[in-house]
Amino acid sequence: MKKKNVLALMLVGSMCATLFAGCGSTSTASSDTKEETKEETTTEATTETADAAEDTASGSGSVYWLNFKPEADEALQGIAATYTEQTGVEVKVVTAASGTYEQTLTSEMDKSAAPTLFVIGNQGSVSTWGDYAIDLKGTDVYNELNTDSFTLYDADGKAVSIGYCYESYGIIVNKTLLAQAGYSIDDITNFETLKAVADDIHARAAELGFDAFTSSGMDDSSSWRFSGHLANLPLYYEEQADGWTEAPSEIKGTYLEYFKNVWDLYTTDTAIDKSTLATGGYDAEAEFKNGEAVFYQNGTWEYSALSEVYSNDELSMIPIYCGADGEENAGLCSGTENCWAVNAKASEEDQKATLDFMYWLVTSEEGTKMMAEQFGAIPYKGAAESDNVFLADSNRLLSEGKYNVDWAFNYTPNVDEWRAGVVAAMNQYDAGGDWSTVETAFVQGWATQYAAANQ
């Protein structure tokens, strides 16, 4: 009997141990990812940390940038090395693996050598991380900004983070294929003309050898293009109509019809059966690169990938026309989630070193060049030219007097949860469900998440 008690005790012990692994997984998992990223990104991470520690001790300060764009990592490592060479200040860049920025940030901020420079990209993030950011107003780098429209403020008016680049998205067009179908981008000026062109291409798809739109997969790798970016259109027009100045506690969904228009178009005028979108597994970028479709909704960040295959003359980006009144005057959707914040809990030397580094990035020749190459447009006075054709389109439309469709989705409360709800509802709609589910997820979901985020 005694033996059995011992056995029972051991079982309970092992259960606790395994369970505990469950409880602790939040931190261990993210530190794992962090380790991976670290290995991927800097082979000398450990030596750098050691150096950084020494520097802090000697009082010169160091920079630790927790970067959130995996695609820019390589260039950032290079620029960090250049800066160290020129000034002697240690700059460590660590990149969070795609989609794990929040997890990585949470575990990194807990460490004694926490990031000094990190990203606070939207209002939701401001409420989570605002306490960890210094007020950037009046700093040298802040004074270099040429616009205040990408600066995020908290409720007390503290400048929590400043944009370091901005991006535009719209519908990327393969002009060569469009010409083969007998159209040019000048034929598309609003939703009706877009639909007419797309419908015609779709109808002749077999004969042309390509279709109108690339796949609109709803798996995690692609759904943000719709639950995030496309959903911005109804949000933007509601923002304009109701004059939002802060995140509204509830929305009306007045312009959801626009969202439906475009979504129906994407899922009808395409080679992909819409009942298969929920699981996804499609690669829209590859489809576009292979010339399987004319239109592909995505942003300026796609330029480097697409320019491998297409020349600048073949590519263009047009606004997402959705059926709004006067949308002939719409420009691209431009905004940013890439905003720098400086860690308020870092030592003063480190904060200063970080601010100096930021200033150097947006004013020096090497810095601005790298920023233009990696991030495209940067909202600073000394910005360098970029050859990104989509950014050129964006700027051209604005200079023609078209209105900028800003990123109203930055107001979204509990953004990941809200979007997950919209995706689930859209999947039900695609499978033949009622559009009202999407409306519920959109409107009621907003109110629910707002309440949850502000409890």
Added chain:
Amino acid sequence: MKKLKNDGTAVNSALLRRPIQRWFPLFLLPTVVAFIIGFVYPFFQGIYLSFCKFTTTSDAAFNGISNYLNALKDATFVHAFWYTALYAVVSLLIINILAFLIAYVLTQGIKGSNLFRTVFFMPNLIGGIVLGYIWSMIFDGILSRYGTSILLETKYGFWGLIILMCWQQIGYMMIIYIAGLQAVPEDLIEAAKIDGATKWQTLIHVTIPNVMPSITICTFLTLTNGFKLFDQNLALTGGQPFSFMADGTIVKTTEMLALNIYNTFYGQSASARGVAQAKAVLFFILVAVISLIQLKTTKEKEVQQ
């Protein structure tokens, strides 16, 4: 007392034994320290954090039991609890019955038993996330012929997860049952045969009582695995489909407890992190209590050989 012959080299010699008796804490130290760092400290830190509002764990402000109240008020947590409980019970039954049957068949001296055992065990070696994505493709390959998807119906998600976990776990439980079955004394079975017991009677009255220790372990493992399931749940359905309740609550109908905790922690603002932590503590208590009850009831049925 007879004096032991002692040339100083025997394992139980005083020369060897005494220093060990005196210095054993030193030898235990690394393990104890590792245990404290890896288990004791984070465990109590976790409990403490469940009473706090925090963004990072080193920077928490005490806020009483409000996290627990919010956790219990959360309809999604309650749903996830019942869904998980249902899942755990169903998977417990199916996995154990099938694993036992296969183990029984494979101990009857069939040709190629070892090959079968190896093949059945293999799914265990694949990681949960990978399995989830592979099976979601398999299920959708079938369901798309009927114009639907595993993400669209709660029942598909539920049974899909059951099938996935059966596929993965039956082989493992089977190995444990085979070990148990092989340990049943031949003479007991022979005695039963001589007494005229049928095969069925032998199984029910001789074999099963003798493999009760294996059953205890397997039910324990499947029950706790069922409650703690995370990777497969995340990869297979991620909680879809959602149902939108009249009061604005969004219930992820196939979301289990562990995933619910994870989503609360990372999907929402910082104010929800304490709530997620409170949910995790409740989750721990729940699983601990259920497994203790299960251990007690199954162990009562074990026989001493």
